[in-house]
Every structure is written in structure tokens, then in C-alpha cells.
Amino acid sequence: MTAAATETAPVVRIHELRSHADAPVRVRGWVTHVRSSGKIAFVVARDGTGTVQSVLVRSAVPAAAWEAFATLTQETAIVLSGVVRADARAPGGFELSLTDLAVLGASPVDYPVQPKTHGVDFLMDHRHLWLRSPRQAAAMRVRSEIEQAVHDFFYARAFVRVDTPILTAAIGERSGLFSTEYFDEGSAYLAQTGQLYGEAAAAALGRIYTFGPTFRAEKSKTRRHLTEFWMIEPEVAFNDSADNMRLQEELVSYLVERCLERERASLMELERDVARLECVAPPFPRVSYTDAVATLQAKGSAVQWGDDLGAEDESLLMEGYDRPVFVYNYPKAAKAFYMKANPDDPRTVLCNDCLAPEGYGEIIGGSQREDDYDTLLARIRDEGLPLDAYGWYLDLRRYGTFVHSGFGLGLERTVAYICGLPHVRETIAFPRLMNRLRP
Ligand code: 4AD
Ligand code: MG
Numbered sequence: 001m002t003a004a005a006t007e008t009a010p011v012v013r014i015h016e017l018r019s020h021a022d023a024p025v026r027v028r029g030w031v032t033h034v035r036s037s038g039k040i041a042f043v044v045a046r047d048g049t050g051t052v053q054s055v056l057v058r059s060a061v062p063a064a065a066w067e068a069f070a071t072l073t074q075e076t077a078i079v080l081s082g083v084v085r086a087d088a089r090a091p092g093g094f095e096l097s098l099t100d101l102a103v104l105g106a107s108p109v110d111y112p113v114q115p116k117t118h119g120v121d122f123l124m125d126h127r128h129l130w131l132r133s134p135r136q137a138a139a140m141r142v143r144s145e146i147e148q149a150v151h152d153f154f155y156a157r158a159f160v161r162v163d164t165p166i167l168t169a170a171i172g173e174r175s176g177l178f179s180t181e182y183f184d185e186g187s188a189y190l191a192q193t194g195q196l197y198g199e200a201a202a203a204a205l206g207r208i209y210t211f212g213p214t215f216r217a218e219k220s221k222t223r224r225h226l227t228e229f230w231m232i233e234p235e236v237a238f239n240d241s242a243d244n245m246r247l248q249e250e251l252v253s254y255l256v257e258r259c260l261e262r263e264r265a266s267l268m269e270l271e272r273d274v275a276r277l278e279c280v281a282p283p284f285p286r287v288s289y290t291d292a293v294a295t296l297q298a299k300g301s302a303v304q305w306g307d308d309l310g311a312e313d314e315s316l317l318m319e320g321y322d323r324p325v326f327v328y329n330y331p332k333a334a335k336a337f338y339m340k341a342n343p344d345d346p347r348t349v350l351c352n353d354c355l356a357p358e359g360y361g362e363i364i365g366g367s368q369r370e371d372d373y374d375t376l377l378a379r380i381r382d383e384g385l386p387l388d389a390y391g392w393y394l395d396l397r398r399y400g401t402f403v404h405s406g407f408g409l410g411l412e413r414t415v416a417y418i419c420g421l422p423h424v425r426e427t428i429a430f431p432r433l434m435n436r437l438r439p
Contacts, residue, residue: 009023010025012025013050014027014046014047014049014092015050017050017092017096022083023083023084024083024099025084026079028078028104029047029078031043031044031045031075032051034073040058041069042054045078050091052080052091053095057098060099061098061099062100065101073111075107076105077103077104077105079104080096081102113129113130135426138266138267138270143428146259146418147211148258149259150232152258153251157207158207162210163210164212165191165197166212166215167190168190168191169188177190177217178190191215192216194210195210195338195406196338198406199369202237207234207235208234209234210235211231212230214228220434224361224362226425226428227432227433229412229424230428233406236406239403239404239405241328241352244366244367244368245326246282248352248354248366252324252364253281256277256418260274260277260278266419267418267419270419276322276358279322285325288327288328289309289328292309293307295317299319301316306334308330318355318358321357323357324354328350330348330353331347335351337376337383339367339368339370340367340369340370350405352364356417358417360417362413366405367407368403368404369405370397371404372401373397373401376397377394412427413427
């Protein structure tokens with residue numbers, strides 16, 4: 001095959017090579033490694049779908065291709081023309097026998113992210129380049145698979161996706177708000193949750209979910225807090241707290257299963273122990289908050305009934321569990337105003353957190369919502385919340401109030417857990433942390 005013969009060959013992506021065995025193709029991508037023995041040279045390149053090794057024989061390619069080879073450095077953008085050869089030893093099972101090679105974009109030799117150990121700050125400053133490393137790209141692929149799986153899960157169950165506002169008046173969770181001036185309307189706040197709007201939409205559509213960015217101006221420098229994160233929030237008319245937990249375990253198990261099925265190679269790249277994921281299936285164990293506190297105290301924790309559970313308590317509690325666990329019915333004082341009072345123990349509310357094993361902790365917070373107008377009004381007053389901002393929310397309890405429940409799954413914490421990543425900063429392309437606004 002000559003260079004001319006491959007000039008018109010189809011452009012394919014590396015994951016498609018297997019369907020072009022023995023045929024000429026063109027592949028565009030970036031150089032990861034090169035080596036040469038004088039007469040024969042090798043180029044390893046990636047294109048985002050995989051990595052392929054190409055073989056270049058000096059006597060078999062145009063002089064210009066051989067000269068181009070000599071200029072290749074890590075990250076040079078190239079187009080490879082050649083014939084696909086099955087080779088059991090090659091990563092992916094195929095390599096390219098080159099007929100031509102051309103440079104699309106040169107890359108100076110000072111490419112900053114080298115395959116050696118850099119400090120975290122250096123890598124975060126170079127996040128725009130660090131993303132090209134195999135582990136980072138693998139985490140992005142898993143994230144994307146989870147996002148798609150979320151949509152498929154709800155679509156199959158006839159949920160309607162509803163997009164809720166990002167600019168809001170002051171409503172939501174208790175943690176810090178980001179604010180900005182909003183014309184003549186005073187301050188607008190970046191949404192901490194879409195839930196309250198989701199509840200209104202659930203009365204219109206029955207079963208809905210939101211999937212959007214949420215913001216918390218929390219001064220938390222931990223491995224599980226971002227200031228901007230993505231949340232999936234289903235809201236279901238006529239579901240009680242028990243129904244709510246069943247939906248959560250189905251969703252989490254489905255997300256894990258999809259990643260095992262379609263992103264196993266990425267999980268391998270991340271060195272994830274997939275045996276820890278293969279056992280994730282319903283039912284998840286259910287532990288009441290009160291029992292959790294007793295267990296923690298027996299294990300030496302200083303936690304007192306009434307406290308919210310901190311990250312350390314969550315890890316301690318999760319010892320010995322191989323799958324996520326629900327802790328349900330927390331004290332009213334530790335949770336948000338909208339949660340329904342527990343009729344069997346008014347000190348508590350009908351809610352749950354879903355805790356992931358291996359130290360990942362809370363990936364979901366959910367609850368049955370207070371559906372009684374007077375009780376909710378009293379809660380809003382007790383919490384000192386501005387009544388005028390909640391008038392519309394109270395209306396949902398005036399006109400055809402209904403038992404309903406929902407939850408928020410934190411995407412980044414879920415990606416961290418499924419990928420086995422130690423910190424949420426590697427689960428999103430450009431993380432926003434207390435001390436990180438660039439790049
Ligand atoms: O428990 P949270 O605060 O619950 C809510 O926002 C409810 N309105 C959800 C609902 O019922 N519709 O947050 C839900 C989840 C947490 O379990 C966690 O996974 C994630 O959102 N999360 C964060 N993730 C990253 N960084 C942060 N600062 C987070 N805060 C919460
Ligand atoms: Mg929570």
C-alpha cells in the first residue's frame with residue numbers, strides 16, 4: 001500500500017480500529033511516546049478513545065514522513081495513515097503499519113506534565129493539560145457514563161427531566177450562599193439545590209428529576225467538598241420515605257453496574273478494585289440514626305444523640321459493610337426544615353443519608369417532605385426563614401397537598417466512590433474549590 005493509497009482512507013477513531021482490520025485508515029491524535037532504531041520507528045498515540053502503536057519503516061514511507069517522525073514530541077498532534085494489523089501483543093489488539101505521517105500541531109519539548117510525580121498544586125495549576133493523562137481521562141469517561149446512565153435510568157421509569165433555576169431568591173439548604181446583584185430585585189443566590197422547584201414540578205408531572213450544577217459557599221477544605229458540584233434530584237409524588245430508599249438503592253446499583261459493564265477498561269486504568277463494586281446490589285442495609293449513634297458510641301466515638309454524623313463517624317460506622325448503607329430518621333434539629341416529622345418519634349424526621357463504603361461517606365441525602373401546611377409554616381417560622389420567599393413553596397401544601405419524597409445524589413462523590421479516587425477534585429474536569437477558581 002502506498003502513501004497515495006491511504007490519502008483517501010477513512011478517518012477513524014482508535015476504538016473503531018477492530019472493524020477495519022487489514023484496511024487503510026487515518027487516525028488523528030496526540031503523541032504519547034516515540035522510539036526508533038534508525039530504520040524502524042514506533043509512535044504511540046492516543047485520541048481519547050484509546051491508544052495505538054504505529055510502526056514506521058524508513059524504506060516504506062515518503063521521506064517527508066520519516067522527517068516528520070524526527071520532530072515528534074509528547075503531545076504533538078498528528079495524523080497517522082496506515083493499514084490496521086491485528087496484533088495480540090498490542091494494547092487494544094491492533095497496531096498501524098504506517099504509509100504516511102504528518103504533523104498537525106507541534107508541541108515544544110517543555111510540556112509541563114511529565115510522567116513523573118508532581119505535587120497536587122502543580123497538577124491543579126495545569127489541570128487543562130493534566131486532563132490528558134490516562135487516569136484523568138479515565139475518570140472523565142466514568143463520569144460521562146454515570147451521567148448517561150442517570151438519564152437512562154429515569155427515562156426508563158417515565159420520569160420527566162426538569163431544569164430548575166440557578167439564580168434564585170434565598171431558598172435551599174443551610175450552608176453558605178454565593179450572591180450577586182440582580183437588577184432591581186436585590187440579591188440573587190446561586191442555587192444550592194433544585195429540590196424545592198422539583199417539588200412544584202412533581203405536582204405537575206408526578207415523577208421528575210433535576211440534573212444540574214449546585215453551589216455551596218462552604219468553607220470546607222475536605223476531600224469531599226466542592227463549591228460547585230452537580231446534583232441529581234428526583235422528586236416523586238406519592239412516594240414515602242421507604243419508597244424513596246428503594247429508588248435510591250436501585251439507582252446507585254444501576255450506576256455501578258453500568259460502569260462495570262461499559263467502563264471496565266477505565267476502572268482498570270484507575271486501578272479500581274472492581275470486586276468492591278461487583279457486590280453492590282439491593283437491598284442496602286438500613287440502620288436507624290439512633291442505632292447508628294449507639295454503635296458509634298460502642299466503637300469509642302464521642303458522638304451524642306442529636307449531632308449530625310461527621311465524616312469520621314460515617315467511616316467508623318461503615319466498617320464491615322461491603323455496599324452502601326442507609327442511615328435513616330435523623331434528629332429534626334440536625335436536618336433541613338422541609339423534612340417531614342416522624343409520626344412515631346417527633347424528635348426525628350423521615351429522612352435518610354446513603355453512605356458509601358471504603359470511607360466515601362454520604363453520597364445521597366433524601367427525605368419525605370413535610371406536606372402539612374401548618375406544620376411547614378411553623379417550621380419556616382421556627383427557623384427564622386423569610387416567609388415571603390417561601391410563599392410559593394407553601395402553596396404546594398395548599399392546593400392538593402400530597403405525600404412526596406426525593407433525594408439528592410452528589411455526582412462527584414459518586415464518581416469518586418465508583419472510580420476509587422481519594423479526592424473529588426479529580427472527578428470533574430475543572431473543579432471549583434475554596435482556593436481554586438483557575439484554570
Ligand atoms: O444532603 P444535601 O445537602 O441534600 C440536598 O441538597 C437536598 N436538597 C437533596 C434533595 O433531597 N433533593 O446534598 C445532597 C448530596 C450530598 O449527599 C452529597 O453527595 C452532595 O449532594 N453534596 C456535595 N458534593 C460535593 N461538594 C459539596 N459541597 C456537597 N454538598 C453536598
Ligand atoms: Mg446531606
